[in-house]
Structures are given as structure tokens and as C-alpha cells.
Amino acid sequence: MSTTDLSRDGARSVRGTAMRVLFALCAFLSILTTVAIVLTLLLDAVDFFAAVSPIEFLTGTKWSPTNEPVAFGVLPLVSGTLIITFGSAAIALPIGLLTAIYLSEYASDRRRAFLKPALEVLASVPTVIYGYFALVYVTPALDTFLPLSTFNALSASIMVGIMIIPMVSSISEDAMSAVPDSLRQASYGLGATKFTVSTSVVVPAALSGIFSSFILALSRAIGETMIVAIAAGQTPRMVDLTDPAGLFLDSIQTMTAAMVQIGASDVVGQSTAYKGLFAVGLTLFAITFVMNLVSEWVASRYREVYR
Amino acid sequence: MTSSETEQTDEQNATPTPGTDGLTDSADDWSADQSTDDRTIIEARDLDVYYGDEQALQSVDVAIPEKRVTAMIGPSGCGKSTFLRSINRMNDLIDAARVEGELLFDGKNVYDDDVDPVALRRKIGMVFQSPNPFPKSIYDNVAYGLEVQGKTDDVDEKVHRALERAALLDEVEDQLDESGLELSGGQQQRLCIARAIAPDPEVLLMDEPASALDPVATSQIEDLIEELAEDYTVVIVTHNMQQAARISDRTAVFLTGGELVEFDDTTKIFENPESQRVEDYITGKFG
Numbered sequence: 317m318s319t320t321d322l323s324r325d326g327a328r329s330v331r332g333t334a335m336r337v338l339f340a341l342c343a344f345l346s347i348l349t350t351v352a353i354v355l356t357l358l359l360d361a362v363d364f365f366a367a368v369s370p371i372e373f374l375t376g377t378k379w380s381p382t383n384e385p386v387a388f389g390v391l392p393l394v395s396g397t398l399i400i401t402f403g404s405a406a407i408a409l410p411i412g413l414l415t416a417i418y419l420s421e422y423a424s425d426r427r428r429a430f431l432k433p434a435l436e437v438l439a440s441v442p443t444v445i446y447g448y449f450a451l452v453y454v455t456p457a458l459d460t461f462l463p464l465s466t467f468n469a470l471s472a473s474i475m476v477g478i479m480i481i482p483m484v485s486s487i488s489e490d491a492m493s494a495v496p497d498s499l500r501q502a503s504y505g506l507g508a509t510k511f512t513v514s515t516s517v518v519v520p521a522a523l524s525g526i527f528s529s530f531i532l533a534l535s536r537a538i539g540e541t542m543i544v545a546i547a548a549g550q551t552p553r554m555v556d557l558t559d560p561a562g563l564f565l566d567s568i569q570t571m572t573a574a575m576v577q578i579g580a581s582d583v584v585g586q587s588t589a590y591k592g593l594f595a596v597g598l599t600l601f602a603i604t605f606v607m608n609l610v611s612e613w614v615a616s617r618y619r620e621v622y623r
Numbered sequence: 624m625t626s627s628e629t630e631q632t633d634e635q636n637a638t639p640t641p642g643t644d645g646l647t648d649s650a651d652d653w654s655a656d657q658s659t660d661d662r663t664i665i666e667a668r669d670l671d672v673y674y675g676d677e678q679a680l681q682s683v684d685v686a687i688p689e690k691r692v693t694a695m696i697g698p699s700g701c702g703k704s705t706f707l708r709s710i711n712r713m714n715d716l717i718d719a720a721r722v723e724g725e726l727l728f729d730g731k732n733v734y735d736d737d738v739d740p741v742a743l744r745r746k747i748g749m750v751f752q753s754p755n756p757f758p759k760s761i762y763d764n765v766a767y768g769l770e771v772q773g774k775t776d777d778v779d780e781k782v783h784r785a786l787e788r789a790a791l792l793d794e795v796e797d798q799l800d801e802s803g804l805e806l807s808g809g810q811q812q813r814l815c816i817a818r819a820i821a822p823d824p825e826v827l828l829m830d831e832p833a834s835a836l837d838p839v840a841t842s843q844i845e846d847l848i849e850e851l852a853e854d855y856t857v858v859i860v861t862h863n864m865q866q867a868a869r870i871s872d873r874t875a876v877f878l879t880g881g882e883l884v885e886f887d888d889t890t891k892i893f894e895n896p897e898s899q900r901v902e903d904y905i906t907g908k909f910g
Contacts, residue, residue: 424718498755502815504716506768506822507745516771521758 357601360594367588373595379552379569381578381589388592390599392552396469396568397600399555400544403473403564404480404537409530411477412484416526419485420492421514432489439482447546450475455547467549467567475543480533487532491525492518524615531611535604541572550577571600661688664826664856665710670724672705672714672881679705680881682724687873692848692857694871694889696864698904702881703860707828710858711747712740728826745772747826748819748855753835754811756803756818761786761795764803764814768822781821789817790847809840816847820855827851829859833866845870864905868893876901 365373368388376389415435419428450471458464458471495518503513519526549567552574556562569577578593665687672680680702687693695703705714712733714720725732733743748768756764765782769775782799786792791813795806803814812832819827829848833841848857848870861867867874868889875886878900885892885901896902 496755498751498753499757501713501716501749501751502755502757502818503767503771505711505713505744505749505751506771506818507741507743508771509741512771516767517757 354601357594357598360591361598364588364591364595367591368595377554379574381574381592382581382583386589388588388595390571390596392554393569393571393574393596394599395555396544396548396553396570397538397572399469399563399568400473400476400540400548400570401534401537403469404477404540405530405534407474407477408480408484408533408537412481412529412533413488413526415481415485416488416492416529417514417519419489421510421518432486435482435485438478439486441479443479443540443542444546446475446479447472447543450543450547463565465549465566467547467551468565469548469568470564472544472546472548473564475547476537476540479540479543480536483533483536484529487529488522488526491522491529494525495521524617527614528611531607531614535607535611538604538607539572539600541570541576544570545573545576548573550574571596575600661691663687664689664729665858666725666727667706667709668725668727670706670709670722670726672702672709673721673723674717675719678881680709680883683881683883685875685883685886687856687858689856690852690854691872692852692859692870694867694874695858695860695877696862696867696874697877698879699862701877701879703875703877704830705881706875706877706883707830707858707860710826710828711744711749713744713749715740745822746824747828748822748824750812750815750819750827750829750832752831754808754815756806756811756814758802758804760800761803761806761814762799765817765821768818772822774822781823782817785817785821786814788820788851789813790843790850791817807840809836809843812836812840812844813847816844816851820851824855826856826858829857831860831862834862841866864893876904878904 373388373390375391376387377391378387378389379392380387419432423431451467454471454474455464455466455468462470464470499517499521500513503517508516548570550569550573551567552569553566575593575596578589581589583589663686665685667683667685670680670683671678683702683706695706697703708714709722709726710728710733714722722734726734728743728746731738733740757767759767762782765785766778769778769781774781783792786795791810794810795814798805803811806814812835816827816832832848833844836844845866848859851857852872859867859871871889873887874889874892876884876892876896876898878884885896885898887897892901893905896905
């Protein structure tokens with residue numbers, strides 16, 4: 317008979333099971349919350365669409381939930397969101413990408429160790445502070461040479477863009493750092509300059525991560541609320557492509573800002589206007605959800621397998 | 624037997640070979656004569672390389688002949704790869720690396736202030752330990768160096784010629800648009816060789832180019848290296864002594880601590896080395 321005791325320890329098994337259940341519960345909790353949120357959005361939106369037809373909602377070009385004559389066309393809000401998204405993308409994508417190239421390829425280890433966390437501090441500034449900064453400093457500064465309204469899409473776009481730079485630079489830099497060093501060596505060995513190595517080897521090889529960072533950052537810009545609610549104003553307005561300058565110089569209203577406005581107003585809980593909040597929310601959710609799907613697809617489509 | 628030995632000694636006395644103490648046999652005299660005719664293309668003079676406080680090469684002196692295969696052998700960590708990478712200044716990419724002494728390429732010290740490592744690397748191609756094709760098509764892999772170096776005339780022809788020279792063209796002619804990563808390990812390494820020779824460098828540095836390959840692919844690469852030496856100076860690092868014996872004309876033996884212990888014709892190194900330490904290493908008593 318063996319002297320080594322290999323029998324089960326009852327207490328240890330119980331502890332193991334308890335831990336497993338605890339971890340699983342935590343995992344399911346967040347999924348449950350998400351499902352609950354989507355369900356509430358859906359239920360209230362269904363109520364709303366009983367009063368306003370989905371076609372009217374999705375194609376209407378006038379948004380006036382509280383003032384007579386009421387209209388529930390979501391397009392002006394979508395175009396407001398698009399303006400902010402494009403404006404902030406124009407700021408954040410190039411600056412974020414160039415920052416990532418600098419951090420990954422040019423900066424010394426010591427400088428990167430300081431710069432990367434410093435950049436990420438940008439992401440920890442509360443967005444309400446960005447909003448007031450845009451309203452109180454950026455708009456007056458731009459107003460000295462541009463015919464700006466007090467509330468305008470330009471300042472808000474710039475601030476949203478600055479807010480999402482760390483997202484682009486941080487995720488892109490991770491992707492570039494993951495590019496195998498053997499590829500850089502191959503390129504340097506052929507007499508490539510650092511710039512050529514960065515642009516012809518590192519960036520193409522990290523493309524899936526770079527695209528993911530772009531899409532995540534844009535999702536963040538689309539969902540951003542405080543900055544646009546404070547600095548971009550509350551004027552639902554259709555995109556007028558014949559007047560490109562006017563797009564950014566005047567006040568607009570994004571989907572998020574419209575939701576804040578309804579939530580903060582004195583509309584009755586069961587009114588159509590109140591239910592409209594959920595319809596806009598559902599539209600917003602659908603857009604960011606699709607963007608996340610695209611991001612996943614892009615990441616898997618362009619992922620290179622290295623040996 | 625006795626008479627032939629006497630004859631040999633007489634011959635030695637008549638034509639003493641420098642640096643060999645007159646102890647070499649006639650076969651070595653022949654190759655020594657041949658190598659004295661060779662033009663030196665790369666020469667290290669009292670070369671030291673440090674990584675931080677650690678010395679990786681100790682006052683290395685070596686003269687590498689043009690259009691020959693020169694092998695660098697020695698145990699792991701002996702500095703042979705470091706020496707290879709100091710030739711085309713790939714060590715520059717390591718922040719902590721520091722070089723003292725001279726390394727002459729065509730008579731010019733490559734560590735002079737006015738030397739651009741980018742220009743240097745365009746004269747000296749490199750093949751690495753594991754095949755590292757870019758995640759691009761086979762064609763674009765070979766054309767990459769040409770584009771980088773601005774040699775954009777007749778790219779098509781140069782790509783085909785490089786692939787042919789690397790003994791790969793027949794196998795990939797119909798799939799030039801497919802990714803280089805689709806190829807087998809041995810094919811990938813020949814692709815990397817084609818990529819390195821496409822811009823027509825003068826020297827080809829190879830850092831254990833067959834260590835990640837199977838025996839069949841290894842023997843293909845070895846045949847290829849011997850052919851390449853018709854046009855290029857090949858400097859190859861290998862931990863495989865049989866490989867060095869098979870393909871190289873001259874062999875440098877590095878031993879622990881970054882010391883170049885012996886440098887001579889390959890046959891001499893393997894049959895009758897000067898140093899007891901080299902003999903111990905070659906015969907497997909050490910390392």
C-alpha cells in the first residue's frame with residue numbers, strides 16, 4: 317500500500333467550486349446588465365414607434381420634440397454627430413498615428429517610458445472639463461480670426477479629437493510594438509532609413525491594430541456627450557454640403573446632446589418626446605455596435621500570421 | 624616515408640610561409656598561396672564591441688578576402704554574430720552597443736563619423752537566422768530592396784534574376800503574387816537570399832542561415848552559398864562545424880569572451896590548427 321496520500325481534500329474541492337461560481341457570476345453580471353440595457357432601450361423605443369412611424373423617424377429632416385409643431389426626424393441629429401465625428405477624426409487620426417510611430421520607432425526606451433503614460437493622462441481628464449475648456453478658451457481663441465457662433469461644432473470637434481488621441485496612439489503603438497523585430501532588421505539590412513522602415517514595414521504590418529484603434533476612437537467620438545452638449549450647442553441642423561464652412565462654424569446638436577436635452581427638460585415620463593430619447597439612444601447604440609463589428613472584422617481580416 | 628618528409632622539410636625551408644612557422648604541409652602552402660592573391664575587402668583592426676559593460680568582442684584582427692566564403696565558428700555567446708553585425712553596423716540598432724577600433728570596408732573605416740550606415744548597408748546584404756520574409760507577395764519581397772535603394776530600372780528583370788540566382792525561380796515562377804509567408808521554411812530562406820542579392824551588394828552576411836531548416840533545405844542553401852561566392856564575398860556565421868568545413872574557404876574560430884583565436888584556411892583549421900584550444904573545440908572536447 318502506498319504511503320503517499322493522494323485522496324481528495326473535501327475542503328479544497330468546496331473552495332475551488334465556490335471560487336469558480338464567484339468568477340462566473342461576475343462574468344455573467346456584466347452580460348446581464350448589457351442585455352437589460354438593450355431590452356429597456358428596445359421596449360421604450362417600441363412604444364415610441366407606435367406613435368411615430370420608423371420611416372418618419374429615420375428619414376425626417378426636422379427634430380423638434382418639445383416645441384410645436386413637433387417633429388421627430390433623427391437625420392439632423394445624425395448629421396450633427398457625423399460633423400463631430402469627421403472633425404475629431406481629422407484631428408485625432410493623423411496626430412494619433414504619427415504619435416504612435418514616434419513612440420514605437422523613434423523614441424528611446426527612456427523617453428517612451430515617460431511619454432506613453434503622460435499621453436494616457438489625457439484620457440483620464442473628465443470630459444466635462446474638456447467641454448468647458450472648449451467653450452471658455454478654444455472658441456474665443458478661434459473667434460479672433462473665424463466668424464464663430466458661441467456654440468459651434470469646430471471647438472467641440474477639436475476637443476473631442478484631442479480627447480481620443482491617446483486611444484489612437486496607445487492602441488496603434490501596441491500594434492506596432494508587436495510587429496516582429498526580424499522584419500525591421502530585414503528592412504534595415506537592405507539599407508532602409510528609419511522612415512522607410514516605419515512606413516513600408518511597421519505600419520503595413522500593424523494595419524489591423526491601427527484600424528481597430530481608429531474605429532474604437534471614432535466610436536468614442538460618436539458616443540461623446542459632455543463636450544458636445546457644452547460646446548456645440550443645441551441646434552438640430554441638417555448637413556448643408558453646399559456650405560462646408562458653415563458646417564463647423566455654427567451650433568449643431570448631436571444625438572447624445574439631444575438625449576441630454578430631453579432628459580433634462582420637463583417633458584412628462586410617458587410622453588412621446590420622452591420615449592424619443594430611447595429611440596435616439598437605440599439608433600446610437602446600433603451605430604456604435606456596427607462600428608465595433610466592423611472593427612472586429614477588420615482586425616481579423618488584416619491580422620498577419622508571423623512565424 | 625622518411626625521404627618524403629625530408630623532401631617536405633627542404634621545400635618548407637626553401638619557401639617559408641609567413642605566419643605559419645614553416646610547419647605547414649604542401650597542401651596548405653597551395654591554399655595559403657591562393658589566399659595571399661585574394662584582395663582583402665573587409666578588415667578588422669583591434670576591434671572591440673561592448674554591450675553596456677559587457678565586452679562581446681576583444682581586439683579582433685581579421686582580413687576577409689573578396690569573393691570567398693569566410694566562416695565564423697565558435698560556441699554560443701562567443702561573439703561571432705556580434706562580429707558579423709559590426710560589419711554592416713546593425714549593432715547601431717542596439718542602444719547599449721559600443722564599438723572601438725577599426726573596421727575597414729574597401730579600405731574605409733565604417734565607424735568614421737562621415738559614414739552613413741544606410742549607405743553602408745546598401746553595399747552589404749544580410750540574411751538572418753530565421754527566414755524573415757515581409758508579409759508581402761514573393762515579388763514585392765524581392766523588389767523591396769530595389770525600391771528602398773531607388774534602383775527602379777528593370778525591376779522585373781532584376782527580381783527574376785535574383786530569384787533564379789537564389790535557386791527559387793523554378794519553384795515560384797507561377798505564384799509571384801502570393802504571399803512570401805506561404806512558402807516552406809527553406810523556400811522562405813532562399814527568398815530572403817534573393818531579396819538580399821537583388822540590389823546587387825558586394826558582400827553577403829549570413830547569420831546562421833540554415834539553423835532553422837531541415838537537412839534537405841540546409842544542403843540546398845549550402846550549395847547556393849558556394850555558387851554565390853563566384854560573385855559575392857560571403858561571410859557566414861554558423862555553429863555547425865561540418866557546414867563551415869564543407870562550404871568555406873577560410874574559417875575564423877571565436878572562443879568564449881569574444882576572442883578570435885585562430886583565422887586561417889579552412890582545411891588548415893580543421894586538419895591542423897595552431898592552437899590547442901581550437902583543436903579541442905573542433906574535436907568536440909570543448910564547447
